[in-house]
Amino acid sequence: MAITAGGNLNSVPSPTKATLEDNYLDLASSAGQGWAQQYVPDLMEKEAEVFGPRTISGFLAQVGAEEAMTADQVVWSEQGRLHLSYKGHIANATQQTGNSNEEGGTFEIDTDIDGNAVGTSAIDHGVRVNDMVLVADASATARGLVTDVTNDQVSIALYDAGNSTATFANAGLAAGSGDSATLLVYGSEFKKGDSYNGQASRQANEPQFKSFQNKPIIMKDYYEVSGSDASRIGWVEVSSEGGASGYLWYLKAESDTRARFTDYIEMAMLESKKTVAANSKVDAFLGTDGTTLTGTEGLFAAIEDRGNITTGVTGVNAATDLAEFDAILAEFDKQGAIEENMLFVNRATSLAIDDMLASMNSYGAGGTSYGVFDNSEDMALNLGFSGFRRGSYDFYKSDFRYLNDKATRGGINERDTVNAIRGVIIPAGSSSVYDQTVGSAVRRPLLHVRFRASQTDDRRMKTWVTGSVGAATSALDAMQLHFLTERCLVVQGANNFMLLK
Secondary structure (H helix, E strand, O other): OOOOOOOOOOOOOOOOOOOOOOOOOOHHHHHHOHHHOOOOOOOOOEOOOOOOOOOOOOHHHHHOEEEEEOOOOEEEEEOOOOOOEEEEEEEEOOOOOOOOOOOOEEEEEEEEOOOOEOOOOOOOOOOOOOEEEEEEOOOOEEEEEEEEEOOOEEEEEEOOOOOOOOOOHHHOOOOOOOOOEEEEEEEEOOOOOOOOOOOHHHOOOOOOOEEEEEOOEEEEEEEEEEHHHHOOOOOOEEEOOOOOEEOOHHHHHHHHHHHHHHHHHHHHHHHOOEOOOOOOHHHHHOOOOOOOOOEOOOHHHHHHHHOEEEOOOOOOOOOOOHHHHHHHHHHHHHOOOOOEEEEEEOHHHHHHHHHHHHOOOOOHHHOOOOOOOOOOOOOOOOOOOOEEEEOOEEEEEEEOHHHHOOOOHHHHHHHOOOOOOOEEEEEOOEEEEEEOOOOEEEEEEOEEEEEEEOOOOEOOOEEEEEEOOOOOOOOOOEEEEEEEEEEEEEEOOHHHOEEEO
8 A cells, every 4th residue: 555645735944034925815816816806715814733743842851851061071980890701712722732720722802791892912801810700602601710811811721521631622612713702700719728919810800980971062043033024913823832823923933943943952962973083074164173073972873882773573663573572671681671661663663562562462363352451342442552561671652753753853764764763762760970060979860961051151941032123132123032052962871772773
C-alpha cells in the first residue's frame, strides 16, 4: 500500500513582514469580478490549526533538569570500572624454554575491557605478579597465576594441569592476534612469608580518573515589525501555541518566532556536536582563537561517542522483538544496570514494540484479547502498551514527536534511512556529584541542562523589546523582540544510554 502525502500546505514561514496576496483573502480577484460581484462570501475568521500542536519542546523537561552555571564550560568526572579486565591476544601458547617461572603462555594486553588503548612504553595496566587470572578465547577458558609482567605482556602459569609444563595450548587456547582473547583478574595467591614490597611489577593500583567537559553555545533570534504594521488589524483571527490571539497579525508572527526558538533550544541540545578539530572553518567563522573547539555535545552525539547503539534485528526498526531487547538488557548488565528506563521512539518503532508485546499473548494470533482486560464486543480494543518489564528492567514507552514530525527529524529519517534515529533509551537514574556553587555533594539526573546565569544576568531564556512601539527605548519606528539563551547539555553515565537506529 502506498500513501501519498498532501501538498499545497502552508508549511514554510515567510520572511516578509506583511500580509501577502497568498495569505489573505482578495475579493478583487474572485472569479474575475472583484468587488462588482453581488454575493458576499461567508468568511471563516478563525485560523485553522491543521498541523496540531506544532512544537516539539518538552522532551528534556521530562527526563532531566536545568541548573545554572557561571563558567565557560562544565567539567565532570565519572568513575571507572572497579574490576580489572583487559582485551588482547595470546602471544605465545607454549611454555618458554628455560624460563624459571614455567609460565603456560604469554598474554599481550591491547586495550581495557571498554576498548581504551593500553600503552606499551611503561606498565599501563593493573595486572600484577601473583594475581590469579581467567584467560578466555573463542574456544576455551583457563585459570592461571601471573608470574611476570612487562609493559604490555603478562606471563601466566596455569592451574589447569598437574605438571610444570601446562600451557595455553594444552588447555585449549591458541595464539592469535587483535582482541581475540580476554583476561580477568579474580584474586591473588602468595607463598608463606612472601612480600611484594619492592616489586616493580606489584605496584599499587590507583583509581582511574576520567573527566568530561562540555561548553555552552549562544543562540539568538529576533522578530521585527514596523510601527505601522503593529497598529493595523487583519480579518484573520490568529491563535498560537503561546496563547496569543486577536486580529493583529504581528502577534501571530511574534508568537511563532518565540515557539520556533524554544524548539531550536531543545533541538540544539539533541543534535549538536563539537567541531572535530581546532582551526576548522566553523571555528574561524565564529572567531575563536583556533585552539578551542566550537559547538557543543548534544544527546545523540554523546551517546554515539560514549554510549550504546542498537540497529535492531532487522536493521530497519530497532528493538522489534524480545531477542533484541534481551541483547539490550545484556548490554545494560555490563554497564550500570539501572532498572528503570524510558523509551522515546518514533511511530514505527512504537507500533513494532506493541506488536512484539501483543505476540506474547496466547490469544494474540486471533487478535482478540491482549491488554490489561478481557475484550468484549462492547469494549474498545486497546492495541497499545505504555510499558513492560523484562528480566529486572522496567521500560516506559512514549512517542517522540521530534522523530515523527516531517518538518523536524522525521523528514531527515525519511531521507536517510540508513542512519535514521528511531528512538532513545534514557535511564531514570541520578548521580552524586560535588557542586561548587552549593558547596556539597548533590544528586543530579544523569541528563540535565546547564545554562549561564549570575546575579547580573540570567541567560536561561532572555527576552527583551527594543524600538518605539509600546514602551519606547529608541528612535526606531519598529518593535524588535529579541531572544537569547546560552546553555549546554550534560550527559553523565552515557554508557547507560541506548540509541536506536
